[in-house]
Amino acid sequence: MKLTIIYPTRKRYDLFVKSTESLIEKCSDVNNLEILVTMDNDDTETISKTEEYILDKPFIKIMVSDRYYYKNLNLYVNAASSVATGDYLLLWNDDCIMESSNYDLTMDKYKDKFVVVNPLVINHTEYCRQANRMLFPIIPKEWVNITGRWSNSGACDSWIELISNELQISLYEDDIKIFHDRFNLTGNNLDEIYTESVDDKNYIFHNFFTTDQRNERNRDAYLIREYLTSLK
16 A cells, blocks of 8 residues: 655755655655655755755655745645545654654555544653544545545644544554654744744634635535445
8 A cells, every 4th residue: 555645844954854764764665655745936955955865765756836835734735635646645744753663554454444544643752642633644545536635724634633523534543653843842943934833823723713614624524424425
């Protein structure tokens, strides 16, 4: 089974390499992996360095676009998801480290299922399992085929969380562990990218709970529910 990593990044080349190396090292076989990296067209230095880094890594592809900003994260994620070739898609951050070996093989059990996989996240030195929370969802590619997108909101994880919990198709997967090395969690990686994300989150979550966005989530839930019904 192939797993696609949906991977937005900006001006964090060193973090990007560290994070990507963890994905490669912990994977049993890179032939099971596709990494789609989205970058802004004004981030020329990072693009140039990344192009050199991936010369011997044909499973990593760069997607360059206009700058949409963190508040429109879904535009990057939707674009990458639409061209992904994996059976499942994992939303990734450049301040994350994959902790679990053979995570690609762990996903094999879901190959012929339509579920949303919820990995275990570690912050500091403790594993975190907040009830019904989903920070790094792994969704079937068929989700994108059905709805035409990953999310209509910059809160891409919360979008999947609400819909999959409503439909009761989310599953905890404690054999996939991710370390999230974000500033407000670990005190590391305080930079302009983190600051921008904090500034944009007020916009994202104000927008997330509007009537229009609720209607859009209901639309996606309806389409997926119809698909699941058709399988019975």
